[in-house]
Every structure is written in structure tokens, then in C-alpha cells.
Amino acid sequence: MKKKLTVLIMICMSLSLTGQQSMFKALFMFNFAKYIEWPNHSSQNEFIIGVYGHDDIVPELKKLASTKKINNKPIVVKSVKTLSEASNAQLFYIPESKSGNIGEVTSFFKGKSTLIVSEKKGGCAEGSAINYILQGGKMKYEICRGNIESHQLKVDQKLISLGIEVK
């Protein structure tokens, strides 16, 4: 019994370690929204976060969604197979496994008030607003003001100063 318990604890530990990264990404994302201003005319009652495909970030975001709000709106997390399922997302995340599709995503959300977050080397150059990177063993984010403002969003200077600005 003791042995089984040890194994179970070990499994839980390893799961929590691999989940650590996703949890922090979700927390970052939740915080990004605090520094972004969506246009007033947004009449949606919910704050929709779209995630392209399956990714470990989805359960983490759902945990946040169960207790937190963004802009006083309940958070709805949608894991989508096609972009049209999340056409009204305020925030759209492209996980690394889908990073080959940044071009597709940026052209789909062109002109819409959507904050595009990706995880790919040079993701901002391909049109994403915020891009997670690993640098010196630490997770950081690149941010491109032009790509944020082109989606009719306003960004707080603090968010830019905390990240690595890409022009």
C-alpha cells in the first residue's frame, strides 16, 4: 500500500511539474487582459478566450474562468478545431503545436478586436500581438504594439515595458 502511495505521489509530482509551465502561461494571459483595452462597442456579455487545438493550457484557463472575470465579464474558454468556432474571441491563443498556422490565424482575425497570443520564435513578426519565448531558462514574452493596435486594441505601456518589445 505504501509503495502504491509513493508511486501515486511521484506521478502527481511529475504531472504538477509539467503542468507548471501551462499554469504560468494561463496566468500571464489572464494578466495580459488587464492591460489591454477592448473597444467599448464590444457588446458581448462574456470574455471569450479561444485556444487553437488541444493544449495543456485549456484546463488551467478553465480553472481561472471558474473563479475570475475579465473586464467584469465571465470568462469562457473555447478549445477549437476551426477558427470559425471562435470567431468572436477577444483573446486567441495559438499553442506551439499549431504555431505553423499563425499566418492563417492573423488573416482570419484581421480587423477584429482580438488579441492574438502565440508561442513561436519570431511569432510577432508573423502578426501575433504577444508571443511567449523561453530565454535563459525563463519564460518571457515578446510584444508588438503595432500588431495590438492594428486590431483596434489599446495597450498599457506597462505591459510593453514588462515584455520584450518587438517592432
Next chain:
Amino acid sequence: MLQKYISLALMLIFSLAVYAQETKKDVNTLSREEVLEMNIEELSAYDLEEIMKLMDIVGASTVEELYELLLNKDVTSASKSEESLFDSPLSTTVLSHDQIIASGATCFEEALRMVPGVIVREKSNGNFDVHVRGNDNLPSKNMLLYSENSQTLVMINGRTVFNYSHGGTLWESLPVSFEDVDRIEVVRGPSSALYGPNAVSGVINIITVDINKETPLVSGNLKAGSMNSYIGDIAFRKQINDVLAFGITTNYETRDRETDKILVYNGYYDEANDVKKYILDGKRVGTGLYSTEEIKRLQLANPQNDPNSVEPYLNPRNNMEPFMIFPEVGQTGQLNGYDITIYGIDDIFPHPERSKERYAVNGYVELTPNSTTNINISGGYQHSDVLTSTMGDMPTPYSGKVAETGYIDLRANIKDFNFQANYNGGDIDFMTGNEGFELDLRQFNATAEYNLKLDKIAIRPGLNYQNISYDDSPYISTLGRGYLNGKKVIDIMAGSLRLDYKPTDKLRLIAALRTEKYNHPDKFYTSWQFVGSYKINENNIFRLVYSRANQSSFLVNAHSNYTWNLINRPYPRVMQFSGNKEYDLMTTDMFELGYRVRPAKNILIDFEAYYNVSNDFGALMPDYADLYIKNPAQIVQQLLTAQTVTPVVLPDSVHMQYNNLKLKSKQLGASVNVDWVINEKLMANAHFSVQQTKLDNYLGLSRDNTIEMLIGDAQTHTDETNAADTQIGTWAYLIANGLMSIDDIPAQLYYAGSNNFEKNYKNDYEHKSTPSYYGGFSLTYRPIEKLEIMPSSYFYGEQTFENQYGTVKIDSKFIFNTTVAYKATDKLTFRVTGKNLFNQDSQEYAFMDKVPTMVFAGVNFKF
């Protein structure tokens, strides 16, 4: 009362909430364990800045970073735009700068041993032969020139660095070194549709570092090792502001050989019976290693005499002096009415002990005026001097190659428009000490492409112009002594179109087409790539590829005009090499099946299987030979005096013409590559390739065999031989009757000639110059943060190399290396590498140097 309780309960909840708020601890006092114990709800109370601090306290999992570095690389060469390596539609491998450094490789060619499907053989210390998937040494039984890999396009940032004179890559003349390079991308399979001619078996694109805020101001590598090998490079780079960055790099390398002796080959009249060809200090000697002082004394033995006779063969064209293999002093000019050029051994091998010396300097300027524009300008100069396999035909398989070139490259990306123009010019001596092999080189290349990205399709039209010229006239004493005898030009105009269509999330269809118009041959060539890839899910992707690519014209093939007066060989007296401007360019068609799978997050397996069919090989081969009677006066005398004189009938001149061969190569092969991050301390890589090459219409004749066949056929031309007999009889009659003097008989009399012989082609002939299996593996073990131990290996199966002067068996080989690195600080790493630790020192490339165990120690730094 109830109201009171409710108020109390509310107060209690409020105070608990306040208490909970108070439990949001100061991020500066939290330990890693405390942060790890928190759940997402607790952490969501912190703002972004605090979250970032907490993240720093926890640190990213090292293993996550390793997945990122080793298993989730990006690549640009397979589609001309950045994509995940997993999604690459072609067989692709990326070697990062850190991987190259960590491997202990001493040059890029050696690092390519980590790439599946790449065959790397060391010729002499630091000089390598690099082939992608094989098809090497075709056509065989010819000059060593044809074993150079002229089917892979090597580029630096998309700038071709190709030898259009003979075909192939002069690796030593690449100006860049380790610190210049961000990564090397290798694409296997025909890729002319993307990059133009010569991307037949694949593309090796060396991509330099993008200078940004994170780039160290000063970085470099210094290494010293066995055989007086010293290798170093240093880079100074800085991003001045968001708009401007610049960099200067420089590198130096020098290496010695294990011996200063030179192989003299083709040293037997009859190898089976040990009849040696040369005489050295009163002894018959054959093929072997000799010092340059010994080579100066090496004479040709008289073939007519006893196999042990030390009587030299006397040269009628050089005052009956012995034939010297390489005389002490060279001669140029006229001798007894013949144009001659004999270079002395000291001119050919001024440094027989040194295998490689090179140095270079590069400059980079990067301009980013706005988020959609970047302009990169780079330029540089290089000098290289190596002792390696010859491109010509001398009594030794070695020769020196000296290159001194400069380049300037402009790359501009403005939104979706890409423009690249570059110039490479200088002076290359392909065979030092031999008149006619030094040339001025000028290469100009311009490409413009537009990448139109629509919803599901990307359309990339492009235009390309290449103008390449080589000119030997500044380096030859008189016209006729070079193999080009003037400036010769290759002009290529090309148009291309690439369609990349993703109808669904999973399916990707690619069609790339490129049509080129050459000045010679005056033809259009079209190359293509059709790819269908299907991503079953995030962890499995299949692809099918059908592609075609062709070589370009090479100047030696199209424009050769070289008269070789063989003053230090008995016969033929003269060989004429002629090019063929309208020859058909060698072309390969490939069918490939690829599959990539990520069975677990930490394992990536890449499988590829291919079938190649290659046609239109060509070679400078004898197309006719003339026989002359060398002693007509003696024969007439015989008729008059009844003496016994043997008629001496020898081939006087042989004409070599570049012609296409009927040869067809059919190659079936497969490679598998596995990258596995076992845990934070242990990573493994293994790759393994198998292949089989069969030849149709294989003739299997060397140049000398062909000359013999032509001579044999000429002797059957009885109309010609009878005419010669009649002429002898006529002269005898005229002299007997006092109507002619014996002195009026010419020195030689045409006997017969031939341009044809019976050809017995073989089909399904097994070509064994490419090993049937090859591969490598490495383990990276980091027992503690500062220490890294990396055992690695590269191995290949046995090969049979067929050259005009013999067949050489290359033994199978297992090269085992180990690199140990000690990271003293983040900025300083010491590294020791033992190469070929099992001392399997057999030669890797026919006739070239043995490769012994070597030890290198060095440091790499960044500040």
C-alpha cells in the same frame, strides 16, 4: 435575531476574506517550494509583474527548455518561410549553433556527420568530402574530379557558394565560421524548384546570426589539437538601437598532415605481376608515398626491358633524357618544336606537410527601419590554401587549391517582398603549380520573390538571374595553355512559382515549379516539387514528394579547350580536351515518402524513404584516337637492307570530348532519425541510413581502357593501315630508284584512327562507391550543471571506389569521439574532444590520407 446571526456570519466571511488577502505573501520572501505549493487560484491574486517574479523563482523546467531546443526547432529552407521543423514538407534537419559547438566538431563538414543521409569522408586533416544520400563517384573509372559532390547546393543565407567551373563546393573557401552561424539547415532531395540548379541531391543552407539585444558583444572559439591544428574565430556584434545592428567576425585555421610525403600512384606496368613503373635511386618502385625530394629523382622505367631493369625510359621529345615524374626544376615554353609546360614538384607542393590554412573576415549590417522591413548587408574576404584531392590528372592524387575571394550580399524583406542580390569574385587556383588551372571568378546572382498570403493559400512567384564567369587568360603565358583560354560565361534566367495550399487543417498541398533558360546549353530546363502532406494529429505527419532537379552547366564541361602536351609521359604525344556547349544537364527525379511522429512529448522520430532516378551524366572521355608509325624511316630502311625492325605504332593524339553518357542511376534508400530527451541530464540522438544504387547502361571503361578500345578498333581499319603500308612501299621504291632521299621521310606516318568501338553495356550493375549503410549517434550527459559529456559516433559500411588508375576498397569504419565540456561560468566553457578514439585510421577517401586519433582542447567565450 436571525438578522444578527446573518450579520455575524457576513462579518466572519469578510474577515476570513481579509485574512486570505493578507495571506498573499510578499513575492520577495517566497521560496521556490512555497510557490510550487500554490494553486492557480492563489496565484491569480498576483499581478503580472509579481507573477513574473514568481516565475523566476520557480524557473522554467530545464527539460521543457530542452524540448524547445532539440525537438521543436524551426526551419526556413524547406518552404522559404519559417515553419516548425515537424511540419516541414521535405526531409529536413536543422543543426543549431549550440549543437555544433557542443559536438566538438572542428568545421562545418564534420558537424554534418550529425545529419541523417549525409556521407562525410575526411580526405586530409580538415578537408572533407560531403555527399547527400550518395550517387557519388559517377561516372566512375574516371578522374577524381568526378568524385566531387556536384549535386548538392551549399548556400550561406541563400547565397550560393558553388564551384560552377568544375561543379562542387570548395568548403575551405567558405568565409564563415562557428560564431557567424545561427544554424545549418539541410534539405534532402531535389530542390531546384526552390533554389535553382545543382540542388539535385539536396541543399545545405548555412544561416548566420540575427543580431539582437541578446547577442553577446564579443564571442568566439579557440581550439588547438593534434597535427599542429589551430582553429579560432571571434565575433564582435552589437545592436546599436532598434533600427541598426552590426557585426564583424574573423576566423583562422591551420592544420598539418601526419606526413609530408605525397602519394604517387598508377605505379605499375602490370600490378598483378608486380611489374613496377618507376625507378628511384637505382631501384624499381611502384605506387607509394614519397617525399618531394624523392619525387624529384623518380624516373619512368623502360617498359620494354626486364621487370627488374633499372634502365630509364628515354624521352625522344626531350633530347633522349629520362622521363622524370616531376623534375627538380619546371620548364615552360618550347622544347624541340613542342609547346611544353612542366612544373617542378616544389611549385606543385610548396607545403606538403600542411593540409589546410584559411582565414577570413566578414562584416554584417542589419537595418530594421520598421516592423515590416529588414535589410541585411554582409560582405567579406577569404583566403584558403589546402592540400586535397586533385581535380586534374597528375601522377599523384593530391594537389593544392588556393582561393582568394570576396563577396557582398544584400537581402531585403519589405512586407511580403523578398529581394536578394550578391556578388562573389576573386581568384581560384584549382591545381597549384599547373599552368591553366588558375582563374578569375565572378558570380552575380539576383532573386526577387513575392509571398502573397491568402486565407488558405500562399502564392510565391519569383524571378532569378545568374551570371557566372571564369577567366584563365590573366594567368596563362600564351593563349592555348589554359583549359578555357579566355573568359567563359554561364547565364541563367529563371522564373518560379510556388503554391502552398492548406485546404483543411490537416492537408497541405504544395506545387513548386521553376523554369530556367541557359546560354549553354541553349535550352529551357524545368524543375519541380509536388508535395502532399497530411497531419493526422499534432503528433503524426505523413508526406509524399515527387520532385525533379538538374545540375547547371559547368564551364569545364561546356568550354574546355585544353591541349595537354604530355612531355613527361611517353604517349600519346598530345591529348586535346574539348567541351560541349550543348550537352544535356544531369537530372534527378525523386519519389519520397516521409513520416514524422512524436510518440511522446520528449521523442521525435523522422523517417524518410526515397527512390531516385538520375540521367544524363557526362564526362570528358576519349572520342577518337589516332595511331602513328613512329619509325617510318627505319621501316623503309628495313625494306631496303633486309634488316629486322619492329614498326613502332603508337597513339599520337587522343581527343577527349565532354559527352553525355547513356548511364542511368537508380537509387533506393531510407533514413531514420531519433531525437530523445530522456531527462534533464540525458539526451540521445541516433540516425541510420541504408541505400542501394544500381546502374543501367554501365560501360565500366576508364579513359585508358577507352583509348585501348579505340586503338584496337583503329587497327581493324584495313583501308587506312593498307594505305600506310602502301606509303612505306612507295617511299622504298622511290628511294631504291634514287628519286627520293631517306632524309625526306617524315618523323611519323599516320597509320589509322577510330572514333568507335563495340560497347558492352551492363544493366543493374551494383554501384558500390556509396556505402550501403551509414549513420551516427550521440549521447549528451550532464551529470551536474557545469559538466557535459558527449560520446558520439559516425560509421559507414565498406565501399569500392573505381578510379581511372585503379579500384580502391574503402573499409567500413566506426569513428568514436567524446567531448567533455566544463562550463566554468555562463560566459566561459572549456572543451576537450577526442576524435576517432578507437584509432580506426583507415583512409576514408580513395588515395587520400589516413585519419588517426586526434585530440583537441579549446575554449568558447561570450561577453
